[in-house]
Amino acid sequence: MNCNNCLDLSTGNLQKLLAIVLIIAFCNQNLKGQVKDQKNLEEVMPSMFLTQSDIKTKFRSSIGLSMVQPPKDLIEMAFQAPLFNYRLIYQLPGSFSIEGNINTIFVSNQISLGPKYEITKKDGGIRIGWDIAFIAGRMKHLGFDNSTHGWLHYPNISGSYHWNSMILTLKAEAVVVSFIKTKTGENEVSSSSNFYNGFTGGFYLEQRLHKNNVLIFGLKDSYVKYYWPTWLAFSTFNRFYHIPELSVCWILR
Amino acid sequence: MMGKMKNQILLSAVFLLLFVECNRDFDIPIPVSEESTLVGKNPLAPASKALMEGIYEVQAEGENLGDTIVVKWNRKSLLFACNNGKYFVMKAGAGDSKIFFEGYWRNAYGDDTGLCTMTIDKTEGGDDILNIIPSKKIVIRGWFGYGDSNPGQPLTLTYLRPFSEKVQKRNFNILAHRGGGRTSDKLPVSENSLAIINFTEQLGSTGIEIDVRVTRDKIAFLYHDSGINLRLTKKGPLAGEIKAYSWNELSNYVRLIHGEKIPSLEEALTFTIDSTNLNFVYLDMKDGKEALEVVIPIQKKMIKYANEQNRDITIVVGIPNQTVLEDFMKFSDYQNIPSLCELTVDDMKKVNALVWAPRWTMGTQNDLVRQIHGEGKIAICWTIDNPNWIKNFITNGQFDGLLTNYPTVVTYHYYIQQ
Numbered sequence: 001m002n003c004n005n006c007l008d009l010s011t012g013n014l015q016k017l018l019a020i021v022l023i024i025a026f027c028n029q030n031l032k033g034q035v036k037d038q039k040n041l042e043e044v045m046p047s048m049f050l051t052q053s054d055i056k057t058k059f060r061s062s063i064g065l066s067m068v069q070p071p072k073d074l075i076e077m078a079f080q081a082p083l084f085n086y087r088l089i090y091q092l093p094g095s096f097s098i099e100g101n102i103n104t105i106f107v108s109n110q111i112s113l114g115p116k117y118e119i120t121k122k123d124g125g126i127r128i129g130w131d132i133a134f135i136a137g138r139m140k141h142l143g144f145d146n147s148t149h150g151w152l153h154y155p156n157i158s159g160s161y162h163w164n165s166m167i168l169t170l171k172a173e174a175v176v177v178s179f180i181k182t183k184t185g186e187n188e189v190s191s192s193s194n195f196y197n198g199f200t201g202g203f204y205l206e207q208r209l210h211k212n213n214v215l216i217f218g219l220k221d222s223y224v225k226y227y228w229p230t231w232l233a234f235s236t237f238n239r240f241y242h243i244p245e246l247s248v249c250w251i252l253r
Numbered sequence: 254m255m256g257k258m259k260n261q262i263l264l265s266a267v268f269l270l271l272f273v274e275c276n277r278d279f280d281i282p283i284p285v286s287e288e289s290t291l292v293g294k295n296p297l298a299p300a301s302k303a304l305m306e307g308i309y310e311v312q313a314e315g316e317n318l319g320d321t322i323v324v325k326w327n328r329k330s331l332l333f334a335c336n337n338g339k340y341f342v343m344k345a346g347a348g349d350s351k352i353f354f355e356g357y358w359r360n361a362y363g364d365d366t367g368l369c370t371m372t373i374d375k376t377e378g379g380d381d382i383l384n385i386i387p388s389k390k391i392v393i394r395g396w397f398g399y400g401d402s403n404p405g406q407p408l409t410l411t412y413l414r415p416f417s418e419k420v421q422k423r424n425f426n427i428l429a430h431r432g433g434g435r436t437s438d439k440l441p442v443s444e445n446s447l448a449i450i451n452f453t454e455q456l457g458s459t460g461i462e463i464d465v466r467v468t469r470d471k472i473a474f475l476y477h478d479s480g481i482n483l484r485l486t487k488k489g490p491l492a493g494e495i496k497a498y499s500w501n502e503l504s505n506y507v508r509l510i511h512g513e514k515i516p517s518l519e520e521a522l523t524f525t526i527d528s529t530n531l532n533f534v535y536l537d538m539k540d541g542k543e544a545l546e547v548v549i550p551i552q553k554k555m556i557k558y559a560n561e562q563n564r565d566i567t568i569v570v571g572i573p574n575q576t577v578l579e580d581f582m583k584f585s586d587y588q589n590i591p592s593l594c595e596l597t598v599d600d601m602k603k604v605n606a607l608v609w610a611p612r613w614t615m616g617t618q619n620d621l622v623r624q625i626h627g628e629g630k631i632a633i634c635w636t637i638d639n640p641n642w643i644k645n646f647i648t649n650g651q652f653d654g655l656l657t658n659y660p661t662v663v664t665y666h667y668y669i670q671q
Contacts, residue, residue: 072484144614184614190639236638238363
């Protein structure tokens with residue numbers, strides 16, 4: 001009786017991704033000096049975290065993928081799939097911006113939207129924001145017709161520091177579930193509302209590679225009870241888990 | 254500058270590795286008391302134990318244990334089952350006309366646990382129970398705590414009523430998934446092990462479901478996943494498909510996640526018959542025909558052995574899919590082999606299965622269950638873990654048992670019925 005088939009990305013895969021990150025980062029050492037003397041950050045390096053420095057473009061977007069390692073007792077029989085991400089920032093007047101995110105592994109999807117306010121200094125800045133996310137998922141498998149939907153809130157704050165061709169960002173966000181429902185066929189499996197779900201902490205390195213091409217290497221720990229990509233596990237556990245997520249994104253401009 | 258940059262990146266890499274490592278599995282050990290209050294106490298007579306069983310009102314400080322609790326003895330201990338997944342496993346002894354209890358509590362859906370000590374005073378039912386006189390008043394008083402620290406939170410259980418006649422008359426199967434309930438609350442016992450089979454009655458289980466695979470040299474053994482992995486086993490020299498190895502290799506080089514040996518099917522069934530009071534074993538077939546050829550002779554042998562031991566136990570081979578059904582029907586005497594069919598009622602009739610076992614997401618299906626009962630068969634539903642659905646199936650359904658990872662919750666909702 002295989003009860004829990006869902007997303008899992010093994011430590012082996014995370015290690016492979018880590019190796020790629022390190023190789024790219026080390027190979028890129030020679031590029032670091034190219035932009036050192038530039039005064040305007042946005043002229044030399046696009047960023048998804050420091051967006052207000054005399055920006056010339058109204059839109060900025062990135063695509064990427066994430067590797068996730070859910071706990072083994074939550075996800076048992078694993079198949080491997082990356083979590084795809086598309087992120088879009090639209091600049092508003094007065095240090096405000098609005099940011100949208102789409103995350104998907106096809107059977108699990110999250111779309112979020114939220115305002116951001118940024119305070120920018122010469123070498124860095126702080127952003128605060130509040131994202132509201134809608135999650136939805138469906139999977140028909142072995143006669144099961146499973147589906148989920150719900151609403152989550154992510155109040156967040158991030159601080160970024162820029163040096164040479166890199167921007168380092170630390171980001172923290174709280175996760176509040178306002179509503180989630182999962183169903184199998186017409187049967188409601190679970191329904192929860194209005195609970196504090198935990199928090200996440202992330203470390204992001206934006207690295208300029210060639211010209212203005214920028215990669216973002218992200219490392220995030222979600223310390224949560226409910227982790228939306230794993231809804232298919234139909235977890236009944238009421239405990240917090242550390243769920244590491246390693247991501248690589250490409251800024252599209 | 255170059256060196257500084259490398260240091261930054263190396264620092265990031267170390268941070269990242271630490272990050273990946275943070276997702277380690279953990280166990281929640283069973284708390285142990287430094288001093289036992291049961292030393293020198295006398296064991297209770299079975300008739301005394303029976304007098305204590307029933308529904309109690311709960312008064313607890315600092316922890317939500319619900320309004321009522323089910324108190325039920327099993328082979329090894331006394332279970333206090335709450336409606337929200339919390340439960341107490343208590344040992345008991347008698348002395349000076351008082352009854353003493355000590356044990357621990359856990360939360361089947363979470364991480365909470367702690368020690369518990371309680372007593373029934375001479376004047377609050379202790380004397381009557383020990384003299385096997387039905388008592389009008391039973392009050393169990395004591396304390397529970399957190400972790401290994403001394404219990405300090407007051408807890409009082411006041412007897413309300415015995416189990417209803419309906420509950421006592423019915424033979425309801427509380428089947429523990431993977432030998433004992435998949436250790437959902439992180440008990441330090443491995444699934445599909447002899448240790449969990451030995452443990453599971455303390456959670457209220459009356460039967461077990463175990464996962465059966467076959468080695469390269471045709472020995473049936475207990476294991477759920479197809480591969481050797483770190484979810485189920487300790488790090489060792491073997492990897493890959495588990496059925497590619499011989500029994501000798503698995504016995505010598507693989508240990509389950511809590512250090513137990515992988516049991517052979519014959520060892521597990523012998524242990525269940527000889528050392529437990531479990532009365533139902535569901536053999537969940539993870540491999541096809543080649544496994545059936547090995548398992549069915551063992552099933553027949555163990556049913557015969559159980560009969561010789563006067564053990565009332567049902568051992569059924571599971572038919573989880575059409576492939577196994579077709580393979581099963583290749584046996585000349587398949588209609589006489591006790592089986593459990595997870596497919597349709599028609600499929601069940603085709604193989605003359607003893608048990609029909611639909612998955613819970615199909616609903617209570619009362620009409621079909623009544624039809625099954627009319628033919629002298631039983632119906633068991635798998636694998637139901639959500640507490641609301643457990644309650645719904647027991648209250649509104651007519652199944653003869655539920656397969657679950659939460660036997661304590663099924664125990665509560667079954668025995669609380671009027």
